[in-house]
Amino acid sequence: MNLIELDKKIKEHKVIEKFKDGIADGLLHGKRDDKQSHHYYKQGYDYGIYLYSESLKFIDLNRGE
Numbered sequence: 001m002n003l004i005e006l007d008k009k010i011k012e013h014k015v016i017e018k019f020k021d022g023i024a025d026g027l028l029h030g031k032r033d034d035k036q037s038h039h040y041y042k043q044g045y046d047y048g049i050y051l052y053s054e055s056l057k058f059i060d061l062n063r064g065e
Contacts, residue, residue, distance in 0.1 A: 019044035027051050 001009075010016060022041040025033055026048020036042075 014038070015040050019047075022046075023048040023051070 018036070018038040018041040021033075021036070022044020024044075025031060025036075026045040028048075030049075030052065032045050033041075036045075
């Protein structure tokens with residue numbers, strides 16, 4: 001498979017879109033959309049939760065706690 005075919009498959013299966021949706025739900029909303037079953041949505045959600053927890057650590061460090 002060449003890069004053009006790979007790019008078409010990524011767009012066809014909405015890989016990036018689902019990953020972004022998962023990040024937004026994890027980071028901004030803190031709640032998973034149970035209707036989403038896409039593998040990359042779940043990976044994005046987990047990453048969004050990780051980013052949220054890391055941001056809390058950063059906030060605590062800046063408060064001097």
